[in-house]
Amino acid sequence: MGAFKLGKMTFGSLFKKPETVMYPIETKPQPKGLKGHIVIDVNNCIVCGMCDRNCSTDCIKVDRKARTWEINPFACVQCGYCVTVCPKNCLAMDPNYFPVGVEKTSTIFEIPEQEKAQVATKKEPEGSKAQADQLVKKAIEQPDSPETVREQDEQLQRLLDLMDAEKADRVKNALAK
Numbered sequence: 001m002g003a004f005k006l007g008k009m010t011f012g013s014l015f016k017k018p019e020t021v022m023y024p025i026e027t028k029p030q031p032k033g034l035k036g037h038i039v040i041d042v043n044n045c046i047v048c049g050m051c052d053r054n055c056s057t058d059c060i061k062v063d064r065k066a067r068t069w070e071i072n073p074f075a076c077v078q079c080g081y082c083v084t085v086c087p088k089n090c091l092a093m094d095p096n097y098f099p100v101g102v103e104k105t106s107t108i109f110e111i112p113e114q115e116k117a118q119v120a121t122k123k124e125p126e127g128s129k130a131q132a133d134q135l136v137k138k139a140i141e142q143p144d145s146p147e148t149v150r151e152q153d154e155q156l157q158r159l160l161d162l163m164d165a166e167k168a169d170r171v172k173n174a175l176a177k
Contacts, residue, residue, distance in 0.1 A: 030095040035078040037094055040069055044090035045111050048156065051082035051091060054174065067111040074104045084174050087159045089167075 021028055030036070038060075047069070052062040059075035060082060062068070083091045160168045 034095040035080055035093045036097045037073055037078065038071060038076065038082065039092050039094045040071075040109055041090040041092075042069070042109050042111050044088045045069060046088055046114075047111050048087060050085045050087060050156070054085045055082055061106075067113070068108055069111055070106050070108045072104075072106045081174065085171050087156060087163065087171065 047062055047064050047067055049062040049064065052060050056079065057075050057077055059072040061070040063070075078093065080093050083093055160171060163171070
């Protein structure tokens with residue numbers, strides 16, 4: 001009985017397109033839902049540190065004073081949790097893998113300063129998104145203390161209130177775990 005299955009598989013593969021490709025010359029398209037690596041949009045990042053605090057493998061490091069965002073791609077397990085908790089949607093999962101490297105190094109991104117003069121001239125109504133961003137920036141400039149952490153949590157709650165309800169619920173559920 002096994003010989004018939006083997007024969008059917010063998011004859012079937014004679015008339016199909018081969019599954020393998022000549023790799024360096026041509027590549028296969030990435031399957032839908034593949035999680036290759038994390039990418040960051042540095043222009044939207046507010047250096048809040050939510051991704052750093054919620055990373056289960058501690059592969060992300062955020063330095064607020066130096067305004068840097070660092071990732072160790074060799075420690076990352078591509079769970080995508082940091083993408084879920086990011087309040088500014090500046091993180092995303094790119095389906096392509098990192099190119100082959102010779103040594104294990106971290107990738108460091110410098111987050112540019114937001115234009116302070118432009119933010120200072122705008123007067124937004126109480127509870128607006130721009131005001132919440134200003135509060136987060138103010139908290140970033142201050143050293144970490146219990147009061148600062150409490151203020152940051154309140155500010156992030158305000159940001160959650162301004163977010164899309166579905167995304168805010170996902171972030172709240174993720175933080176509750």
